[in-house]
C-alpha cells in the first residue's frame with residue numbers, strides 16, 4: 001500500500017470511528033448497551049430542584065409515573081433548593097448505576113463535575129425545563145418556549161391594564177400607568193428568557209411614556225429574585241412601596257415571572273393597603289401576572305386578586321422528557337423542534353419546546369378544569385386534593 005493510500009485508509013477508519021461514536025454527546029449511541037436491555041432493567045435518575053414549589057412536585061410525579069408506565073425503574077430526588085444537595089444526589093445516582101439522567105437544575109452552571117462523571121460513564125443527560133449551562137455534557141433539552149412566556153406575561157399585563165384586548169388589538173385605556181418589574185433567579189437561564197421576552201413587549205411602551213417604572217429599576221439584575229423565593233419578592237415589593245410610592249403614587253401593574261413571586265408581591269401590596277374591595281381599602285390591587293398555574297394562584301385569579309398566570313402543562317413536559325429518554329435508551333436520537341435557540345455557552349443544545357397558554361379568570365374552566373389539570377373544588381380551595 002502506498003503511503004497516500006495508507007493515509008486515506010487511516011482517515012476513513014478515523015472518520016468511521018468518529019461517526020460511530022459521535023452524534024449525541026455524552027452517552028448516546030450504545031456505549032452503555034441500553035439498547036438491548038429491557039426497560040425493567042434500566043434506571044432513570046430524576047433530579048428536581050425543590051418540593052417547596054407545587055409545580056416541581058407535579059413535574060416529579062408526572063415524570064415518575066410516565067417513566068414507570070413505560071416500564072423503567074425511577075430514582076426521583078428533590079434537592080430542597082440547595083446546590084450541594086443536588087450535586088450529591090446526582091453523584092449518587094451515577095454511582096448507583098443510573099442509565100440516564102433527567103435534571104432540572106437549581107443553578108444551571110453548578111453541576112459540571114457530576115455531568116463529566118455522567119459523560120465518562122456514557123450516561124445521557126436530559127436538561128428538564130431549565131437549561132444546564134457551560135458544559136458539553138448535556139444531550140437534550142425539553143422545555144417550553146420561554147421567550148414566548150415572557151411576551152405572554154407582558155401582554156397579560158397590558159390586557160389587565162386595559163391597554164390591549166385579549167386578541168392583541170388596542171384596548172380602551174391610554175395610560176400612563178405605573179408598573180414595577182420582577183425577574184426570576186439569575187442562576188436560572190429561564191429568568192433571562194422570560195425577562196427579555198417581556199421587555200420586548202414593554203420597552204417600547206416605557207420609551208413612549210405609556211408605562212412608567214417609578215422605582216427606575218428596569219435591569220434584570222435589579223429585578224431579580226434569588227431562587228424565585230416568595231419571601232424575597234415580598235420584601236423587595238415592600239422596599240419598592242416605601243421607597244417610590246410613599247408620596248401617594250399608586251402602582252397599577254406588576255410584571256411577575258412566577259406565581260410564587262406573585263403571591264409575595266400581592267402580600268406586600270395587601271399589607272400596604274391595596275385590596276380588591278374598594279369600600280374598605282383605599283387602593284385597588286394592581287394587575288399582577290404570573291406563571292405555572294400553581295393552584296394557590298389559580299384560586300387567587302378566581303377570586304380576582306391575581307390577574308393572570310401562564311399555564312405550562314407539566315404533563316406534556318413530562319411526556320417529552322420520557323419520549324427523549326426512551327430514544328436515548330434505545331440507541332436513537334430524540335427529535336428536536338429547535339436547534340438554534342438554546343446555546344448553553346458551550347454548544348447549542350437540541351431542544352423540544354412546548355407551547356404555553358395565558359390564563360385569566362375567564363379561562364380557568366376551559367383551560368385548567370376541562371383539561372383535567374385541576375378539579376373545580378381544587379380551584380375553590382386553592383389546594384391540590
Ligand code: GAL
Pocket residue numbers: 053055129130184188190228258291292312
Ligand atoms: C423556572 C421555570 C418556571 C418557574 C420557575 C420557578 O425555571 O421555568 O416555570 O417554575 O423556574 O420554579
